[in-house]
Amino acid sequence: MSHHSDEAIPSATSDSFWEPGNYKKTTKRTEDGHKLCNDLMTLIKERSxxxxxxxxxxxxxxxxxxxxxxxxxxxGTTESAWKGVLGEAEKRYDLHMKIKNDLEKDAITKIRNWQKDNYHKNVMHLKEKKEFDEAFKKVRYVVI
Amino acid sequence: MSHHSDEAIPSATSDSFWEPGNYKKTTKRTEDGHKLCNDLMTLIKERSxxxxxxxxxxxxxxxxxxxxxxxxxxxGTTESAWKGVLGEAEKRYDLHMKIKNDLEKDAITKIRNWQKDNYHKNVMHLKEKKEFDEAFKKVRYVVI
Incomplete structure (x- = not known):
């Protein structure tokens, strides 16, 4: 039955990934993971x-x-009060600049490094997805 | 000596406002006060x-x-975590909108009303400054 396409395989009792031909949504998860890292970095960058x-x-x-x-x-004291209002703004400037820098230097850097360590992309595909795809295909032939 | 100009009056031992001819910086304070209310309202408006x-x-x-x-x-839970980050931003939106509204509706309104109650401006001058100027002039003639 190895010449059958995925669609020709009799429908399974559930659509779980371990059913024949259903592995693709699992390996797509690997691809999604890579993309979601990019999304998360963009989300954080925009917030920063x-x-x-x-x-x-x-x-x-x-x-x-x-x-x-x-x-x-x-x-006198009224001038000091006015300046006090500006002093609060200066402190708030420091605080929000710290948030900005932490988001960019800490959060984004960590995600980028994690992505780099866990995904290896060439021009055509992600190495990890290809490996999973091939492993699933191999197992399928063994089972069927 | 009432025909003498202010400059012709012998110099005083101090430049305090109660010295002859020195009242002007005091009545200017009234004028400044009116202007400073406008400045303070602009400062708050810009912050809001x-x-x-x-x-x-x-x-x-x-x-x-x-x-x-x-x-x-x-x-699943990762999607919830992403949404949690956005929930924080929504709450912060509410907070800063409240600050904006309080500044405009509370702070600025109070200053505007106080200014209106305490200063009465016509085309040429502030009623209060004119009254103070005239009072000082009158007292000066009495003293001299």
């Missing part, structure tokens, strides 16, 4: 850009108003 | 726009990735 944008805007705002306050007529 | 921008970006990012994750191949 949002954090960076927020931090940058806070700093620009603080710098602009510090200049206005210093040159303006306010003085 | 930064909060709004951050919140909006977080929500867009969460919606975009929720769609990708739902349509994508990830499933």
């Amino acid at each position: 850009e949002i954090e960076y944008g927020y931090a940058k805007n806070l700093r620009q705002w603080a710098k602009k108003w510090e200049d206005i306050i210093i040159k303006g007529p306010e003085y | 726009e930064i909060e709004y921008g951050y919140a909006k970006n977080l929500r867009q990012w969460a919606k975009k990735w929720e769609d990708i994750i739902i349509k994508g191949p990830e499933y």
